[in-house]
Amino acid sequence: MWRYVVWRLLLTLPTLLGAVTFVFLMVRLLPGDPAVAIAGVQATPEFVEQVRREFGLDQPLPVQYITFLGRLLQGDLGISTRTRQPVWEELWARFPHTLELALAALVVAALIGIPAGIISAVRPYSLFDNFSMLVALFGVSIPVFWLGLMLMLLFSVQLGWLPATGRGTLAHLVLPAVTLGTASAALIARMTRSSMLEVLTQDYVQTARAKGVPERVVILRHALKNAFIPVVTVLGLQLGTLLSGAVLTETVFAWPGVGRLVVESILARDYPVVQGVVLLLATTFVILNLIVDLVYAWLDPRIRYE
Amino acid sequence: MRRLSRVVGLTLVVVGLGILGALEAQEPKRGGRVVLGMGVEPENLDTIRMASAPAAMVSEHITQTLFTVDLQGNIVPELVESYEVSEDGRVWTLRLRRGITFHDGTPFNAEAVKFNLDRFLDPESKAPFRFLIARITDVEVLDEYTVRLTTDQPFAPMLAHLSHSFIGMLSPTAVQELGSGIETNPVGTGHFKMKTWTRGESILLERNPDYWEAGLPYLDEVMFRFIPEDAARVVALEAGEVHAIMRVPPADIPRLEADPDIEVLKVPSVRTIYIGFNNQKAPFTDVRVRRALNYCVDKEALVEFVLEGVGRVSDAPFSPGIFGYSPMTPYEYDPERAKELLAEAGYPDGFKVNLYHPTGRYLMDAAIAEAVQAQLKECGVEAELITLEWATYLATLRKPPEEAVHDMYLLGWGCVTNDADYCLYPLFHSGEWPPVGWHLSYYKNEEVDRLLDEARVTPDPERRAALYKRVIEIIWNDAPWLFLYSEVQVNAVRKGVQGLIHHPREYILATEAWLEQP
Numbered sequence: 104m105w106r107y108v109v110w111r112l113l114l115t116l117p118t119l120l121g122a123v124t125f126v127f128l129m130v131r132l133l134p135g136d137p138a139v140a141i142a143g144v145q146a147t148p149e150f151v152e153q154v155r156r157e158f159g160l161d162q163p164l165p166v167q168y169i170t171f172l173g174r175l176l177q178g179d180l181g182i183s184t185r186t187r188q189p190v191w192e193e194l195w196a197r198f199p200h201t202l203e204l205a206l207a208a209l210v211v212a213a214l215i216g217i218p219a220g221i222i223s224a225v226r227p228y229s230l231f232d233n234f235s236m237l238v239a240l241f242g243v244s245i246p247v248f249w250l251g252l253m254l255m256l257l258f259s260v261q262l263g264w265l266p267a268t269g270r271g272t273l274a275h276l277v278l279p280a281v282t283l284g285t286a287s288a289a290l291i292a293r294m295t296r297s298s299m300l301e302v303l304t305q306d307y308v309q310t311a312r313a314k315g316v317p318e319r320v321v322i323l324r325h326a327l328k329n330a331f332i333p334v335v336t337v338l339g340l341q342l343g344t345l346l347s348g349a350v351l352t353e354t355v356f357a358w359p360g361v362g363r364l365v366v367e368s369i370l371a372r373d374y375p376v377v378q379g380v381v382l383l384l385a386t387t388f389v390i391l392n393l394i395v396d397l398v399y400a401w402l403d404p405r406i407r408y409e
Numbered sequence: 410m411r412r413l414s415r416v417v418g419l420t421l422v423v424v425g426l427g428i429l430g431a432l433e434a435q436e437p438k439r440g441g442r443v444v445l446g447m448g449v450e451p452e453n454l455d456t457i458r459m460a461s462a463p464a465a466m467v468s469e470h471i472t473q474t475l476f477t478v479d480l481q482g483n484i485v486p487e488l489v490e491s492y493e494v495s496e497d498g499r500v501w502t503l504r505l506r507r508g509i510t511f512h513d514g515t516p517f518n519a520e521a522v523k524f525n526l527d528r529f530l531d532p533e534s535k536a537p538f539r540f541l542i543a544r545i546t547d548v549e550v551l552d553e554y555t556v557r558l559t560t561d562q563p564f565a566p567m568l569a570h571l572s573h574s575f576i577g578m579l580s581p582t583a584v585q586e587l588g589s590g591i592e593t594n595p596v597g598t599g600h601f602k603m604k605t606w607t608r609g610e611s612i613l614l615e616r617n618p619d620y621w622e623a624g625l626p627y628l629d630e631v632m633f634r635f636i637p638e639d640a641a642r643v644v645a646l647e648a649g650e651v652h653a654i655m656r657v658p659p660a661d662i663p664r665l666e667a668d669p670d671i672e673v674l675k676v677p678s679v680r681t682i683y684i685g686f687n688n689q690k691a692p693f694t695d696v697r698v699r700r701a702l703n704y705c706v707d708k709e710a711l712v713e714f715v716l717e718g719v720g721r722v723s724d725a726p727f728s729p730g731i732f733g734y735s736p737m738t739p740y741e742y743d744p745e746r747a748k749e750l751l752a753e754a755g756y757p758d759g760f761k762v763n764l765y766h767p768t769g770r771y772l773m774d775a776a777i778a779e780a781v782q783a784q785l786k787e788c789g790v791e792a793e794l795i796t797l798e799w800a801t802y803l804a805t806l807r808k809p810p811e812e813a814v815h816d817m818y819l820l821g822w823g824c825v826t827n828d829a830d831y832c833l834y835p836l837f838h839s840g841e842w843p844p845v846g847w848h849l850s851y852y853k854n855e856e857v858d859r860l861l862d863e864a865r866v867t868p869d870p871e872r873r874a875a876l877y878k879r880v881i882e883i884i885w886n887d888a889p890w891l892f893l894y895s896e897v898q899v900n901a902v903r904k905g906v907q908g909l910i911h912h913p914r915e916y917i918l919a920t921e922a923w924l925e926q927p
Binding site: 150153267270363 | 453
């Protein structure tokens, strides 16, 4: 098992290198200059030159790339061209906030999605099933922007129950987490439902029922655990999606996470920060995938990693 | 007669009492915290490295400048007490206010001014706005409170440029001790001191108890909160999470105006929005064509219906309230006249051009471009709209004339120095064509060049104003631009906050603000 984990971690290195190289080239292919993005139309040619020199952007691309990789190996992500703060500090200040929001959204999504999916599967085509699947359809279709603003208007302006923007207390987390988690809740509900429906028709479930096992135990122990494998996959991947999909939610709720940071950085052509955020998200994604694979083994003892 | 004087006297007393009563009701209260909601976080707060209005807004609370601009557009001394300029306009002697200290206790004196100006002027300083005072060749300390600035040639906009937020005075001790730390911990002489900066969230300032203007400031704390989304900023104001916001979207104005707890303010801005023609490329090499397009577009309608009243039709290449402004008569909306002129110029059936415009950079910019497109079509001119993301947009347009891709382009210019030199020189002087500057219309008129050069070195304000008047007349008749409008900032404030200053430089100051219920 541990050999497998180490092997998988080693395999992630080429993936990460690929991701970083891709982004390195992408941001440089965009037209636009960091210096002009900093000083706007007021930037003088001397200033533009100075910024290019300071950040090594006057070097040929291969030289820039080798310098970048060399620093990366020493754990140095460089300096933000916009704020002139070390990229590590910028990421470190923001990533925990994004993680907090994504995890809260995942909890919201799981708490709504899994029970809704189970009940729908147990009573397929019932009123509840039809209704919850309709709601789920809305859930995946609603634009995050619109949902966020509506929730703010209702719960912050009209009712005054919850804060509209910013971060701090648990109350601040509620609206962004619900906004971000809604689409995932809908997806998880649909996934749980179809997976449960499939499992419930299998022979061993019939056997369990025939043995006289109470229905509750049949569903929650026998069926659910097996139905969970695709659901866990979705949960794991959803966390990745939530982390990177937090961009819009963070913008609407003025949530100080990496999503907003990357948007601001792209607009400001802040290459080092964009590279840093992508590297961080790619690493998180790869690690999440590994965890998901390991959870399979726990859910289904037939799966072995050698 | 005597009776009359008694009546007058009595009236004066009554009026006087009235004013006193009003003053008493308006007596500022001490304490509390004001929260201002802004869209963009400052990039950093080391004055010489700043480059944006949001950074200037925060910095103005912490760091002060030698001169400043009041709300009427006058340049008045701030950290300077008095000044004089030599006959030839090359030597400026500044006498500083005494008894001022920086937040860290370092005295504010001639040495400190020299330190800051030298730092700003150092070619290695990385100051994006170094060009503002780049004419200064020497900064000399005459005595503890007198500094002498020498320029290589007379430079008339000097005082206006010294009023720029980016030439704020920082404590020399702090700059030396903190190194790059000064970027997040500025130490100035201003009303408030830096307390905490939570990246991505907010900046919190606290009262400077040793502030040099007696009685000020009233507030204990000022907080700046960063809420990027326009609609969310409005919601935050309605929910009472912030006291004041900037850039209210036009669609939200009626709702906020209907709210008894909120006041909406329309503040003139120094930013002028225009559509430039490529003056070096047919058909815009012909002045009749340029004039025709000015007649073809209904500016009043753009302001009224697209901007919902949030704008002012241009009557000069820059806004009122700036030194050197003199109004012309706007080209009236007259499509028939436009068609005649086009026919005269040899385009009876119009022509096809492109029109580059940004989306989301200025208020309703894309909608304005679409409206202009529709109006030009009435005159037979087909304008193809091309929009690009902002940084790409600037990089695409900023090309020398022979490489230019644009026929027409929509752009804004914030004349932040409050001096006509900065409004006109970079945009109309032919020495400023890319790659040197941002003169993207490639307009060339030797008389304009000469007058702009002369106005730059003429110390006498009256004579300068006359020169600019002439320049504006020529530009207006040559019509190198399709003149549109200047922006009006829409800010909204919750009731209960007094004394906020809504500045044309696109910021709100809480330096003299107070809360009715702290």
